[in-house]
Amino acid sequence: MASIKLTGDTSGVITVSAPAAAGTNTLTLPATTGTILDTNSALVSSKLTGALPAISGAALTGIASGGLTLLDTINTTSGTTVTSTTLSLTDYKFVYIDLYSISPATNTTGYLRFTPNGGTGTYFTPTTIASGVSQYGLITHNLDSGFFFGGKRAGGGGGINDTIRNGIHDSDSMGHNTGLSTATTSIAFDYTSGETFDNGVIRIYGLK
Numbered sequence: 001m002a003s004i005k006l007t008g009d010t011s012g013v014i015t016v017s018a019p020a021a022a023g024t025n026t027l028t029l030p031a032t033t034g035t036i037l038d039t040n041s042a043l044v045s046s047k048l049t050g051a052l053p054a055i056s057g058a059a060l061t062g063i064a065s066g067g068l069t070l071l072d073t074i075n076t077t078s079g080t081t082v083t084s085t086t087l088s089l090t091d092y093k094f095v096y097i098d099l100y101s102i103s104p105a106t107n108t109t110g111y112l113r114f115t116p117n118g119g120t121g122t123y124f125t126p127t128t129i130a131s132g133v134s135q136y137g138l139i140t141h142n143l144d145s146g147f148f149f150g151g152k153r154a155g156g157g158g159g160i161n162d163t164i165r166n167g168i169h170d171s172d173s174m175g176h177n178t179g180l181s182t183a184t185t186s187i188a189f190d191y192t193s194g195e196t197f198d199n200g201v202i203r204i205y206g207l208k
Contacts, residue, residue: 068096068205074189076102076197081190084204089182092143092206097150097187099124099137102200106131110193117186119179122148124189134199146178 003017037043069092072084089095102112107130115121129135139150180187189202 068207070203071095071206072204074202074204076189076200076202078197080194080196081188082197082202083188084186087185087187087204089143089184089206092182092208094207095141095143095180096205096207097124097139097141098203098205099135099139100201100203101134101136102202103134103198104129104131104191104195105198106195108191108193108195110191110195113190113192114177114180115188115190116177116180116184117188118184119177119181121190121192122175122177123192131198141177141180143180143182143184146176146180147174148177148180149174 003015006014006016008014035041071087071089074082074084076082097114099112104110112124112129112135113121114124124137124139137150139148141148187204191197
């Protein structure tokens, strides 16, 4: 393998070594003034031009995933209180609680509520419910401020055309519970009257 030795103006020697390659190969140097980069050089992003090759996302770091994540599914088919499994909300900004076909075993004058561990219970729906009448709804909860807002519909009545009080439909829910925060590890759901659940499911989602 032949090499070329370049002696520095004041000191030192730079050796340009050619690989042991078969055939004739040509290395064309640019006809401009500049600096040749090597494996120890920093590549300035402004010098990148042309089409970049496809980049696999598997190698990227520091990018937070988006979209909703299903954190837990709770069956509300029995018992007076149903509780989520262990939650980890540290990295989330919002929690969405989806009510699907929730109903009590008998008529109740109580309210459906949620109680985070370390917090107090808060009414989840503002109206009482009769047995056999299912409730559907979606609540958005800000884990920073503790404010939540959402709406529900009873399968046997209520909805978007019901009575409005102070600008809020009977089918709407809003409130404040700072106990539900990024430190929360579980949420319990029950009727304030102690009524037994007999149908439905609650899904808890997180948004980063």
